[in-house]
Amino acid sequence: MGYIRPDGRVGIRNHVLVLSTVICSSVVTRRIADQVNGAIAIENPFGCGQLEPDLQVTKRTLAGMAKNPNVGAVLVVGLGCEQIQADELADEIAKTGKPVERIVIQEENGGTPAAIEKGVKLLSRMAEETLAQRPTEVDASSLVMGVECGGSDATSGLASNPVVGYVSDKLIDLGGTVVLSETPEMIGAEDILAKRAVSKDVADRVYNVIKRWVELAASYNVDLVGTQPAPGNIAGGISTIEEKSLGAIIKGGSRQIQGVLDYAEEVKGRGLWIMDTPGYDIMSVVGMVAGGATLVVFTTGRGTPTGNPIAPVIKVTANPYTYGKMKENIDFDASTVVNGKETVEQAGERLLNLVLEVARGKQTKAELLGHREFMIHKIIPSF
Amino acid sequence: MQAEFTVKEAIVLSPNDNVAVALRDLKSGSSILLNVGSLKLTIKLIDDIPFGHKFALKDIPKCGLVVKYGHVIGRAKRDIKAGEHVHIHNLESLTSVHSVCKGEGHE
Numbered sequence: 184m185g186y187i188r189p190d191g192r193v194g195i196r197n198h199v200l201v202l203s204t205v206i207c208s209s210v211v212t213r214r215i216a217d218q219v220n221g222a223i224a225i226e227n228p229f230g231c232g233q234l235e236p237d238l239q240v241t242k243r244t245l246a247g248m249a250k251n252p253n254v255g256a257v258l259v260v261g262l263g264c265e266q267i268q269a270d271e272l273a274d275e276i277a278k279t280g281k282p283v284e285r286i287v288i289q290e291e292n293g294g295t296p297a298a299i300e301k302g303v304k305l306l307s308r309m310a311e312e313t314l315a316q317r318p319t320e321v322d323a324s325s326l327v328m329g330v331e332c333g334g335s336d337a338t339s340g341l342a343s344n345p346v347v348g349y350v351s352d353k354l355i356d357l358g359g360t361v362v363l364s365e366t367p368e369m370i371g372a373e374d375i376l377a378k379r380a381v382s383k384d385v386a387d388r389v390y391n392v393i394k395r396w397v398e399l400a401a402s403y404n405v406d407l408v409g410t411q412p413a414p415g416n417i418a419g420g421i422s423t424i425e426e427k428s429l430g431a432i433i434k435g436g437s438r439q440i441q442g443v444l445d446y447a448e449e450v451k452g453r454g455l456w457i458m459d460t461p462g463y464d465i466m467s468v469v470g471m472v473a474g475g476a477t478l479v480v481f482t483t484g485r486g487t488p489t490g491n492p493i494a495p496v497i498k499v500t501a502n503p504y505t506y507g508k509m510k511e512n513i514d515f516d517a518s519t520v521v522n523g524k525e526t527v528e529q530a531g532e533r534l535l536n537l538v539l540e541v542a543r544g545k546q547t548k549a550e551l552l553g554h555r556e557f558m559i560h561k562i563i564p565s566f
Numbered sequence: 567m568q569a570e571f572t573v574k575e576a577i578v579l580s581p582n583d584n585v586a587v588a589l590r591d592l593k594s595g596s597s598i599l600l601n602v603g604s605l606k607l608t609i610k611l612i613d614d615i616p617f618g619h620k621f622a623l624k625d626i627p628k629c630g631l632v633v634k635y636g637h638v639i640g641r642a643k644r645d646i647k648a649g650e651h652v653h654i655h656n657l658e659s660l661t662s663v664h665s666v667c668k669g670e671g672h673e
Binding site for chain 1: 574577579587588589616617618619620634635637638639640652653654657658659660661662663664
């Protein structure tokens with residue numbers, strides 16, 4: 184089941200979104216969303232004091248979240264004097280044909296209370312129309328699945344990522360789309376990925392985006408260990424970034440790589456895509472969702488509760504101790520593969536069924552618990 | 567890179583690997599039976615190995631490559647003995663800028 188948007192893209196949720204252009208309009212944004220049942224707020228921590236290349240990343244991310252087909256209607260809330268102007272952002276989102284309204288705090292007579300009052304009126308009207316829409320039957324080929332791993336341990340590479348990789352291959356074979364991100368967690372696995380690139384240009388780009396992260400760390404004269412892998416990864420048995428990477432990339436499966444996208448860049452076609460993002464989970468998940476992922480499958484070894492404001496995030500662990508302690512946050516137990524009760528293929532078929540159920544509307548643990556973490560990748564310090 | 571879980575204590579993920587992964591907490595002094603490709607191998611542990619951690623299948627010289635999943639995951643920071651815990655105290659990334667192996671032909 185899905186929501187077919189005016190631009191032809193298919194969502195699996197029907198959110199009404201309130202989006203701040205800048206941190207200064209974030210309180211108004213949140214309070215408007217709080218007063219309209221079913222509305223979700225995204226508070227942009229940036230939006231001002233940004234040099235152009237960094238500003239482009241923020242703009243692309245905000246517009247991408249709003250353009251994502253999981254969103255049915257959008258209210259943009261600006262302050263007035265910031266770099267990301269509400270009109271410009273709203274016009275960009277409106278290209279999708281979905282309903283978009285805007286308010287600007289400095290243009291209202293009455294500051295915060297007046298802006299909230301006007302916003303609630305606009306949003307209520309949009310929510311009434313949008314939430315009345317009913318999903319229609321669509322097939323799995325319209326799914327865009329982001330794959331993520333966070334709080335990894337040795338079981339991630341042994342079992343949960345191979346299980347997700349099985350689902351990635353299956354979904355691509357059904358005509359769907361998969362996005363693999365977290366470029367620093369590809370260090371040491373360059374050759375494996377580049378060999379699967381659709382062209383020499385794409386292979387070169389795979390090498391280049393990974394090399395850039397190695398050089399960035401080296402430019403500060405620091406080793407990655409302690410950051411990549413992080414303390415929890417190390418406690419879980421992962422010793423080097425190469426080891427983490429080799430375990431991580433399996434979640435993207437084994438199909439041909441169609442291209443390498445910039446952070447939050449819109450996915451350009453079907454099949455498997457790499458997106459150049461940090462390994463920091465929330466930044467990575469937001470980048471993929473802004474690029475069009477409508478659903479995320481997220482493996483964890485140590486256990487993490489995080490979600491996304493607009494895309495369901497399915498949590499998978501193969502660590503039996505973590506599943507035992509954090510069932511409330513974990514949707515899928517893959518520890519059966521570690522203890523030999525199931526093969527990767529058997530667990531993969533079970534996970535594929537769950538992915539399709541979530542696409543049809545089943546709520547994930549992160550959705551039920553209200554996990555809507557949001558963070559944007561930053562490439563230049565603020566000025 | 568697909569794992570086969572036929573042995574309960576530990577697993578060798580690829581026949582070329584020189585480390586195994588513990589599938590439960592293992593005690594120093596215990597002998598672990600492993601499948602390496604079609605061969606059987608017994609390793610006597612000289613350290614405790616926690617769940618998910620690695621131990622060496624053979625002696626690995628200082629600056630020698632450590633292989634898991636059939637691929638290089640780093641190099642030894644010092645001599646590592648068969649049965650020894652392999653982790654951040656004796657294994658480093660090839661990306662390390664403070665490597666003990668710089669200039670020794672292991673770049």
